[in-house]
């Protein structure tokens with residue numbers, strides 16, 4: 342999926358937004374359903390019940406006025422009867438208007454016809470009374486009662502039906518609410534789950550290639566310059582990986598240029614320097630005739646300095662070869678103890694000149710290590726040489742070797758000035774010298790430890806220094822067995 346990080350994030354947000362909207366719409370639909378049910382309860386059933394009450398009250402008033410009128414024949418009572426009739430009709434009409442179902446409409450029609458019958462019976466009676474005619478009162482009364490009873494019965498039925506309908510609606514509402522709660526819960530849970538899933542997928546699709554870039558960047562900082570980072574998507578990281586690979590290529594080219602430069606310079610320097618050294622020693626031996634004391638002194642200085650320069654050039658040559666991976670190693674399984682002893686013997690005259698005691702204490706029965714003895718000897722020379730160089734007169738150097746953790750550990754400890762802790766790591770980089778030694782103008786190239794590190798690393802081992810200022814330093818390296 343070659344989507345950019347921006348598109349991925351936008352798609353993720355849009356999906357989550359769509360889910361939130363879906364949940365909201367479903368909630369709105371449910372709310373609409375509740376609204377319809379409550380409106381039906383409030384507008385239909387409630388009003389029907391109110392009107393039923395009004396009709397019952399109006400009818401009872403009419404019966405009262407009718408009865409009184411028949412006793413005292415007062416027209417004002419008849420007027421009141423007519424007013425109550427109006428009230429009844431108003432309530433009846435309103436009920437017919439709002440009644441939603443056929444059953445209630447039918448009931449109300451029955452009420453209407455019975456009411457009309459009752460009215461006509463009484464109007465007829467009023468006419469007879471006003472004309473002073475006699476009529477069968479008993480029979481009239483019975484007919485009116487029958488009509489009234491029919492109205493009241495029907496009104497009772499309407500009331501019962503409305504109440505029943507209200508209960509049903511409330512039950513329906515409760516059901517709808519429970520349904521809505523369940524649906525909302527399901528929707529929210531699904532939306533949350535989907536949201537988390539989408540976020541995870543999108544985040545992972547960005548962080549996974551990113552972590553490959555981070556690992557490769559770490560490799561570069563550790564000196565591994567392989568430009569083989571393959572990230573195709575997201576496109577932004579694809580571009581970054583292409584730029585990264587290009588950077589590795591350029592760094593590799595630079596690294597090679599640098600090594601080539603060292604090699605060339607070393608060769609160009611070594612040849613004339615060797616001629617100078619050889620010429621100087623011939624002059625010192627008298628090949629050019631007898632030299633006086635000051636000439637001899639000058640020639641000795643030239644010989645010493647040209648020797649130093651040759652050593653520096655050799656070291657540079659070795660280091661550049663090792664850094665370019667062009668140094669060949671001749672590995673074989675060997676005991677390191679004889680090497681330690683040999684290195685100590687070699688340096689003994691120099692140490693003796695400074696009255697420094699060199700002690701070797703390798704552990705018994707050390708396991709054999711896979712090593713190139715020439716190169717390890719060179720590393721030992723550099724470490725012990727430094728110890729002699731930095732330890733003052735009358736000091737002590739102790740070289741130990743011990744077995745531990747699938748490796749043989751060799752330590753060169755001295756009683757020299759020590760190294761500040763902030764310098765302990767960087768002295769292994771080429772041309773780095775501790776502040777103290779620069780200040781005290783102790784001669785050196787700054788290459789000895791870098792070479793020792795390259796050699797030990799090529800053996801699969803590690804090298805480090807420990808030191809206490811004023812008490813001395815220990816240079817330790819371990820070689821896998």
Ligand code: ADP
Nearest residue numbers: 727728731768774775778785786787788789790
């Ligand atoms: P140099 O030619 O300067 O000795 P090295 O790479 O051998 O170059 O050492 C780097 C620096 O490490 C030295 O300049 C010195 O500051 C410090 N150093 C190395 N060995 C010792 C030691 N035995 N005691 C104190 N400082 C040391």
